[in-house]
Amino acid sequence: MMTVKNKKTADTFGYCVSYDSERVVNGTVTDPQKDLFIYVARDNPLSVTTVTDDFIKLMCGEDFHNKYK
Numbered sequence: 001m002m003t004v005k006n007k008k009t010a011d012t013f014g015y016c017v018s019y020d021s022e023r024v025v026n027g028t029v030t031d032p033q034k035d036l037f038i039y040v041a042r043d044n045p046l047s048v049t050t051v052t053d054d055f056i057k058l059m060c061g062e063d064f065h066n067k068y069k
Helices: 053-060 062-068
Strands: 002-005 012-019 023-025 028-031 036-041 048-050
Touching: 002 053, 012 053, 012 062, 036 053, 053 062
Parallel strands: none
Antiparallel strands: 002 012, 012 036, 023 028, 036 048
16 A cells, blocks of 8 residues: 655545455356555545556556556
8 A cells, every 4th residue: 555645745645555356256256356456535535446557657656556566
């Protein structure tokens, strides 16, 4: 997990999270997905979204993306 901060004020406004997951349909693993990313907004922590590689690179930087992809 990585904290995303405003560069000017250093206020935290979100979190980037790397995780592994398996897609399960009717109790059977159908797709062992690995190395996925989500973004959690601090102002609305119940709003979590699966995001693209480009979004993670923009919000969290190339280093975070390359380390966990």
